[in-house]
Amino acid sequence: MTDGQIWQLIRIVGKGEFLSCLSLQSEEELRSIGPDQLTCIQDLSRRNARKITRLLVHEAIGQDSIQTSAQAEQYLEQRLAFFGDLIPNDVKDQIRENFGTLTAMWGS
Secondary structure (H helix, E strand, O other), rough: EEEHHHHHHHHHOHHHHHHHHHHOHHHHHHHOOHHHHHHHHHHHHHHHHHHHHHHHHHHHHHHOOOHHHHHHHHHHHHHHHHHHOOOHHHHHHHHHHOOOHHHHHOOO
């Protein structure tokens, strides 16, 4: 995983919650993410699936190039791929379902 992936997830779920999940006091303590920490981050993603979905919908709304639900879905897939293992597949499926519901009326 990259620093970019980590910082994007921190932005979405909130720095305090992310650091607390890893039992860290500050972002300076972020060095490398080990298997146990990855599990904590994935659990954090599970607990915040709706929040992640809402933020991704808001991001899509802010993109001038996204006019239809199909374009929104393509955008979502790019974002989910970006996060890699930080967001586990079961959470990605939940996000897809909720995102699809929220963007279904955007046209075809």
